Every structure is written in C-alpha cells, then in structure tokens.
Amino acid sequence: MKSNLEVENLIVEKDKEVGKEMAKLGNKIEIRDLSMYYDSFKVLENITMSIPCRSIVALIGPSGCGKSSLLRCINRMNDLIPNSKVEGEILLDGENIYNPSCEVIELRRRVGMVFQKPNPFPKSVYDNVSFGPQVMGIDNKKEMDEIVEASLKKAALWDEVKDKLRTSALSLSGGQQQRLCIARALAVQPEVILFDEPCSALDPVATQKIEDLLIELKENYTIVIVTHNMQQAARISDITAFLLMEVQGEPGRLIEYSDTNKIFTNPSDYRTERYITGRFG
Amino acid sequence: MKATRVDRIATFFFWILGMISVGILFIIVGEIFARGLFIALKPSFFLGKPEAMKEGGGILPMIVSSIYLAVLTLLISLPLSLGAAIYLAEYSRGGKITRFIRFCADSLSSLPSIVFGLFGLAIFVVRLGWGYCLISGAFTLALLNLPTLMRSAEESLKSVPKTYREASLSLGASRWTTVRQVVVPSSLPGIITGTVLSIGRIMGESAALIFTTGTFIRKIPLNPFQTAAPLAVNIWYTQSEALVPDYRNIVNGGAAFLLLMVLVVNLVARYIGKFYRRRKGLS
Ligand SMILES: Nc1ncnc2c1ncn2[C@@H]1O[C@H](COP(=O)(O)OP(=O)(O)OP(=O)(O)O)[C@@H](O)[C@H]1O
Ligand SMILES: [Mg+2]
Numbered sequence: 001m002k003s004n005l006e007v008e009n010l011i012v013e014k015d016k017e018v019g020k021e022m023a024k025l026g027n028k029i030e031i032r033d034l035s036m037y038y039d040s041f042k043v044l045e046n047i048t049m050s051i052p053c054r055s056i057v058a059l060i061g062p063s064g065c066g067k068s069s070l071l072r073c074i075n076r077m078n079d080l081i082p083n084s085k086v087e088g089e090i091l092l093d094g095e096n097i098y099n100p101s102c103e104v105i106e107l108r109r110r111v112g113m114v115f116q117k118p119n120p121f122p123k124s125v126y127d128n129v130s131f132g133p134q135v136m137g138i139d140n141k142k143e144m145d146e147i148v149e150a151s152l153k154k155a156a157l158w159d160e161v162k163d164k165l166r167t168s169a170l171s172l173s174g175g176q177q178q179r180l181c182i183a184r185a186l187a188v189q190p191e192v193i194l195f196d197e198p199c200s201a202l203d204p205v206a207t208q209k210i211e212d213l214l215i216e217l218k219e220n221y222t223i224v225i226v227t228h229n230m231q232q233a234a235r236i237s238d239i240t241a242f243l244l245m246e247v248q249g250e251p252g253r254l255i256e257y258s259d260t261n262k263i264f265t266n267p268s269d270y271r272t273e274r275y276i277t278g279r280f281g
Numbered sequence: 282m283k284a285t286r287v288d289r290i291a292t293f294f295f296w297i298l299g300m301i302s303v304g305i306l307f308i309i310v311g312e313i314f315a316r317g318l319f320i321a322l323k324p325s326f327f328l329g330k331p332e333a334m335k336e337g338g339g340i341l342p343m344i345v346s347s348i349y350l351a352v353l354t355l356l357i358s359l360p361l362s363l364g365a366a367i368y369l370a371e372y373s374r375g376g377k378i379t380r381f382i383r384f385c386a387d388s389l390s391s392l393p394s395i396v397f398g399l400f401g402l403a404i405f406v407v408r409l410g411w412g413y414c415l416i417s418g419a420f421t422l423a424l425l426n427l428p429t430l431m432r433s434a435e436e437s438l439k440s441v442p443k444t445y446r447e448a449s450l451s452l453g454a455s456r457w458t459t460v461r462q463v464v465v466p467s468s469l470p471g472i473i474t475g476t477v478l479s480i481g482r483i484m485g486e487s488a489a490l491i492f493t494t495g496t497f498i499r500k501i502p503l504n505p506f507q508t509a510a511p512l513a514v515n516i517w518y519t520q521s522e523a524l525v526p527d528y529r530n531i532v533n534g535g536a537a538f539l540l541l542m543v544l545v546v547n548l549v550a551r552y553i554g555k556f557y558r559r560r561k562g563l564s
Contacts, residue, residue, distance in 0.1 A: 075451060077447065077450070077451060080446075080447070080450065082374050082375075105453050105454075105455055106453070108450065108451055108452065108453045109452070109453035112451060112452070113447075113451040115444060115447065115448070115451075117444065119442070119444035119445065119447070119448045120448075121445060121448065121449075121463060121467075122445075122467055123466075131449070131452060131454075131462070132452040132453060132454075135452065135453065135454045135458055135462070136453065181448070184448070184452065185451070185452070188452055188453055
C-alpha cells in the first residue's frame with residue numbers, strides 16, 4: 001500500500017500526464033455528478049472530478065461561482081446551512097460521504113479545513129492546537145504536549161511561538177494566526193485539508209510562508225485550495241479546476257479540470273483562457 | 282457653512298438631552314443618599330436587629346433575605362434560561378416552536394410584577410403549601426427573571442462569531458462540544474454581565490414579593506422555607522404599616538443601603554465583563 005503511494009507520488013512529480021492516469025487508481029476524493037442548492041437556487045451543477053492522493057488541487061473561478069460551496073461539500077460544512085441540499089456523491093477513499101451511514105464528525109476529522117479569515121479561538125496558542133485532540137479524547141499531558149509541538153512545527157510556527165504558548169492566540173499577527181489555524185487542523189491528523197482562500201487576508205511575506213508550507217504538506221496530505229490568485233494556483237497546485245457561472249442566477253459548472261501546467265499554458269476551453277488572461281471575473 | 286452650524290446646534294441639543302438624564306440620575310441618587318447614607322452606614326443599623334415597636338431597630342435580616350433570595354432565584358432561573366437560550370441560539374432553526382417560545386417570553390416579560398406576585402401566592406404559597414418564604418419568593422422571581430435572563434444570554438451566545446463555531450465543527454467537534462467548549466466560554470462575559478445585572482433587579486423587586494416572601498421578620502432566615510423580608514419589600518412595609526416611631530429613618534437608611542447594594546452589584550458586573558474581555562485578549 002505504502003510503496004504504491006510512493007510510486008504514485010514519484011510519477012506525479014516526474015510526469016504529470018502519466019501521473020494522472022496512475023492516480024486514478026488511487027484517488028483520494030471522487031466527486032460525481034454533484035449538484036448543490038441553497039433553497040431552490042442551484043449553485044453547482046454536475047460537478048465531476050477526481051482528486052488524487054497527495055496532490056494539491058486548486059479551485060479557481062470568478063467570485064460567486066460556487067468555489068466555497070463546492071469546498072464545503074467535501075467536509076459537509078454545508079450541513080450547517082439550513083435548506084442547503086446536495087445531489088450526487090462524493091467518495092472519500094471510495095465511500096460516499098453523503099451516505100446516511102457516514103459519520104459527519106468522523107468525516108470532519110479526516111477532512112480538515114482552513115478558512116479565509118484566520119479564526120483562532122479566543123484561547124491560548126496551546127489550547128487552540130490541543131482543542132481537536134482533546135475533543136478526540138486525548139487527555140495525557142505528555143502526549144498532548146508532543147502533538148502540539150509537532151503540529152506547530154509542521155505548520156512552521158513553532159520557533160515563533162514556543163515561548164508564548166500560554167498567551168492569547170489573538171495577540172499573534174494575521175499570518176501567524178493563519179499558520180496556527182493550520183497547526184490546529186493538523187493536530188487531529190486529517191488526511192485531506194481544505195483551504196478557502198487562506199492567504200487573502202495576508203501580506204506577501206506571510207503568503208509566501210503559507211505557500212511553502214502547502215507544498216511541504218503535500219508530502220503527506222491531499223490538499224484542495226480555493227484561490228483568487230492565479231500565480232498562486234500556478235505556483236503550488238498540480239491540478240486546477242476552473243469553475244464558472246456563465247449567467248448570473250445559473251449554476252456554476254466545472255469548465256475545465258486538468259493539469260495546472262496545461263491550464264496555464266494551453267487551456268482547452270476558450271473561457272478558461274479568457275479568465276486566466278484576465279478578461280472577465 | 283450652514284451645515285456645520287446645523288451640526289453644532291444638533292450636537293449641543295443632544296448634549297443637553299444627555300445631560301438631563303444624567304442630571305436626573307444624580308438628583309435621585311443624591312437625594313436618597315443625602316437622606317439615608319449616614320443612617321445606612323451605621324453598623325448598629327445594618328448589623329442590627331429589627332424592632333417591632335421600639336425605635337433604633339436595624340435591618341440585618343432584611344439584607345440577608347435579599348442576598349439569600351437573589352442566590353436562590355439565580356439557582357432556579359439560570360439553568361433554565363441558559364438552557365432555553367442555548368436551544369434558541371444554537372439548535373433551533375427559527376421555526377414555529379422558536380417563534381412560540383419568543384412570543385411567550387416576550388409576553389411574560391411585559392406582565393406587571395404584581396401579577397407574578399399574585400400567581401406566586403396562588404401556586405407556591407397556597408397550592409403547594411410552602412407559605413410565605415424565601416423559596417416561594419425565589420420561584421416567583423425566577424419566573425419574572427426568566428425572559429430577560431434568557432434574552433440576554435441568547436444575545437451573548439449569538440454575538441459569538443460564526444467562525445468560531447465553524448472552526449470547532451471542522452475539527453470534528455460535535456455540536457454540543459462546540460457549544461460547551463467554544464460558544465459558552467466566549468459568551469461568558471456577556472452572560473455574567475446579564476446575570477449580575479439581574480441580581481440588581483432581584484434586589485430591587487418588591488411587588489412580586491409582598492405576597493410570597495413575607496414583609497417583616499426579626500430573625501435571620503436560614504432555612505429557605507422560612508418567612509423572610511427582602512429589603513425592598515420591607516421598605517414598603519415599614520413606610521406604610523410599621524408601628525416603630527423612627528420608621529422614617531429606617532426607610533431612608535434602608536433605601537440608601539439598597540441603592541448601595543445595587544450600585545455595587547452593577548459595578549461588579551461591569552468589572553467582570555471588562556476583566557474577562559481583557560483576559561481573553563478580546564479588547
Ligand atoms: N448561505 C447561503 N445561502 C444562500 N445562497 C448562498 C449562500 N452562500 C452562498 N450563496 C450563493 O451561492 C453562490 C456561490 O457562493 P460561493 O460562496 O460558493 O462562491 P465563491 O465562488 O466562493 O465566491 P467568492 O470567490 O466570492 O468567495 C453565490 O451566488 C452566493 O450568493
Ligand atoms: Mg468563497
């Protein structure tokens with residue numbers, strides 16, 4: 001199993017076309033014919049895409065086309081919105097997460113999320129990171145210390161906060177807060193992490209740090225990221241999905257889904273090209 | 282030019298209106314303190330035993346009654362109102378039941394307190410046979426208190442940013458864990474402030490208690506089923522019925538002491554709110 005994944009990774013890095021073919025065997029997430037509604041308003045229609053293990057998939061598209069809605073389908077955060085409805089299926093390791101038998105709590109542990117605006121709890125740095133594991137029932141102090149330290153290290157924040165683990169998370173800078181949120185998500189050891197425009201509230205230096213971090217995290221996690229920043233999508237993602245709501249009031253559709261290289265150098269759809277070259281949205 | 286002038290006149294006008302309300306508050310507080318503060322602060326008064334016929338009585342049992350009553354009332358109404366507020370703010374989806382609960386709470390809070398007093402008399406004092414006592418009064422006041430307490434708790438819960446809930450749920454916390462560990466702690470300053478402010482209202486309430494706790498006692502009540510006489514009720518009683526020759530002094534001193542207690546409680550409420558906010562790094 002493990003060697004299989006390693007091989008898969010190598011190939012994804014070496015040759016993306018072949019990698020994609022291979023990856024189909026080991027897709028972490030498969031979205032099939034997904035449509036989504038808020039009340040009677042259809043936001044997304046017939047979205048189908050496969051997200052390979054240990055890759056970064058970027059969702060791009062103009063504002064309001066349903067990127068966040070799609071992202072939030074993957075960990076069922078849309079359940080919180082009354083009257084939202086989903087049709088079709090999303091398979092996580094082959095299991096449909098919209099099956100009645102799916103445990104939403106378990107699902108959200110496996111599929112973490114980092115939001116647009118850094119949203120640390122008004123608690124200490126330590127308590128923010130330990131929140132998830134503690135909810136999962138870890139109460140051994142030493143074990144918890146290790147998890148907190150490891151998570152903060154993975155999020156490249158440890159050196160900056162190791163002396164102020166007990167101070168309020170709200171006293172950190174925006175970029176630090178966002179990395180803290182990433183550490184908090186990592187602490188429950190998810191398999192997939194969803195990012196909804198994680199850098200939109202950050203300056204270029206903080207953005208750079210997060211991007212480096214994402215590329216590092218790819219080694220172990222499957223990442224889906226919504227971004228408005230074309231360069232960012234081009235820099236960090238392996239696959240790019242272009243969503244578009246062609247007419248206001250109509251649902252958003254998946255226009256193109258292919259290798260990031262291809263999307264940015266030789267898109268097959270004229271609408272993708274127009275969007276990327278900045279002619280609308 | 283003209284706009285600036287209008288602006289200035291408006292500012293001045295509203296400043297005057299603001300000052301008038303401040304002035305009225307100062308006049309009332311000043312008047313009551315001028316009449317009674319020197320009596321209220323005499324230890325023989327606030328630590329003394331009441332007299333039925335003679336002059337020179339104190340008000341200690343009444344003070345104890347008021348505090349005891351406030352504690353009992355909160356013990357009853359806080360869990361209920363917090364539970365209801367959590368339901369309304371966190372679980373209900375704004376359907377018929379929610380609207381019905383709100384409607385009942387709003388109606389309840391617009392009833393005159395004497396009506397609560399009569400209800401308490403009929404149910405707790407007579408029907409349940411508890412008689413005039415602290416517990417009858419506490420249940421009556423809990424009913425009176427419930428809607429306001431519930432509403433203020435609901436508002437505090439709702440003021441917790443949605444992003445905290447999302448963060449918690451996205452980490453695999455259940456709804457209930459999220460409420461317990463994230464939402465309630467974050468809204469604690471607001472809930473505490475609302476609760477402490479309601480202590481002030483409990484201490485100042487008289488009409489609802491005339492028929493439920495009793496109006497005059499000489500011994501400090503220890504058992505909640507004992508007859509009591511909260512300070513506010515006792516002031517009314519002393520002024521209108523008491524036989525002691527120095528009833529005016531007792532009323533003035535009692536009123537000043539009551540005002541002092543309520544002021545202290547309100548200051549504590551403000552301080553707690555600020556303290557919490559600072560500790561959480563919220564401001
Ligand atoms: N809770 C909601 N209730 C009703 N409609 C909603 C809700 N959330 C989003 N929408 C609508 O769904 C559509 C897609 O919204 P969504 O937030 O997914 O877009 P987005 O692509 O993430 O946009 P942006 O880039 O601005 O974040 C929009 O038209 C929006 O108005
Ligand atoms: Mg969005």
